[in-house]
Amino acid sequence: MKSMKNLALLLVMGILVVFAAACGGGETKETNTGDGNGEATEETALEGSVVIDGSGTVYPFMAKMAENYMTENEEVSVEVSRAGTSAGFKKFLAENGTDFNNASRHIKEEETALADDLGIEVKEFQVALDGLTFVINKDNDWATEMTQEDVVKIFLAEGGVTKWSDINPEWPAEEIKPMGPNENHGTNEFMFETIMEEKDFIDSVNLQQEYSTLVDLVSKDKNAIAFFGYGYYDSNKDKLGAVNVDFGKGPIAPSLETIGLDEEAAYSPFTRPVFTYLNVGLAKEKPQVLDYAIYAMENAQTVATETGFAPLKDEAIQESISYLEGLK
Template sequence: MKKFKSLVLFLVLGFLVVFSAACGSGASTQEDTNTGSDDKKTEKEEAALEGSVVIDGSGTVYPFMSKMAENYMTENEEVSVEVSRAGTSAGFEKFLVEENGTDFNDASREIKDEEVAKAEELGIEYKEFQVALDGLTFVINKDNDWATEMTQEEVVKIFLAEGGVTKWSDINPEWPAEEIKPMGPNENHGTNEFMFETIMEEKDFVDSVNLQQEYSTLVDLVSKDKNAIAFFGYGYYESNKDKLNAVSVDFGNGPVAPSLDTIGLDDAAGYKAFTRPVFTYLNVGMAKEKPQVLDYAIYTMENAQTVASETGFAPLKDDVIQESISYLEGLK
């Protein structure tokens, strides 16, 4: 009997040892599994982008950059991309400040010497990127059926103080003897500067020109006045074709209508004389400091050609895009 009790006790103790070992092994496995899961979660959290990207500047570039921001935020929900349109010059004022400047400034002209000097004074490193090509477009009222085609010289004369053109009949005696209402964006916009500096060769605007801050105001004014003519980027015409007509311009080889196909063409069929690149300027310091800013810059260049075509711009060539992407990748 005594031997039997000893045997039972031995078996019970053995069972407890095996059970404890099994439980210990299971606990260890569970702990290892949880640790691995936490590591993966931490890595994922560290890789996720968050924070803000602040962009201001050109009203011309605004439709392009606004669409780009919308697309980006769909894929990166924790990043807020804020896009405003103070105008190129006003945008540079917000970009070139000692603290809390914008991350990007969109521009419909290149940065000026005095803006370069200010950047150097403040120690701000920036990088210029072309994002698309735009065609300076002259728009008229839907009821204007006489001025649908003009030569480059004729359309520019309308806006020149020395042009001697005040009525449509001054251009063509068969046209109405009614006063022309020239309009365009004001001096805050790079489009105004492109018109003044490049197209008008820095000659004064006619006194009667009506210069506005908002492109939507210009669209409205021209759509309501059959004697109005305004200039702005092709994208604003593209999105308002139901309200406006575009003037086909003869650069010497017959009238050319502005379009995504003709803007920037090098041959005689192109709209090249009124074509310009549009830009965004990146604060390189912010790109190095804030991962979301650099990521957005890369995303913008990778998708620039697609978004350009969708927002009324002619896309850049592949080699221009790739050069920009390579530079940005080098900042990582």
């Protein structure tokens, strides 16, 4: 009888263990730092918000990243806006600022100084490579190839180019309509500071806040030419053409294969890195922000190619991930 009672007791205990396991089926994570004694404790699923603003160029990349992340982490809301690089830094470097700022240029000295004044620790992460692309109307069949010097002259006040025939006498003697993103965008600053060597824009240039506006304007005017990141051209190839630029070795079409910073990359003179900047203090305070940062770098190469950017090399990605893992 005693053995029968022991058997029954074991059966009951087994049922209770199975029941307890079934009730504990919610998503949890284990950590070895929870109780200070090195023993595993349970951590609840991630929740809360992640707030990102900044570059319109980087927006498609980060919006896709956020969409993918929220599919896997339904309790976290990732908000991605596109005020522009400079406008985004103003929101990022403020009390109760954003968690990330996307940028199509490096942070400026005065922005770094402001971060120091506010006690904000900022970390730069390169996420992809972009190629500055000059887009034209689909009906423009004459300016499909230009030298680097000629395409830049169109936007320079001192360039001496106002009509297509000023570049090539065989082209139409019609007024060129130059366009681009306004000063809120890092793309504008890259064009002005790096490509135009800080020389003034021509007075007739039409600078816009929204990239979608530029796409629409160029698609409706055969004499229009605009500059912006390759990704926006890539997603609007049905509406726009692109100038193949001759950097001295023949015309090069912007593409994921030609964009790169290495000397072997044919489109390298118009290539630039693009970034996201992290508020390190907020990443340490909010688990969802750090988790998103790690996720973004782990998936940066895949999302880059899906959104019109050239991916970074493995070493650069791993270096960023290692830094972020060290913040845990």
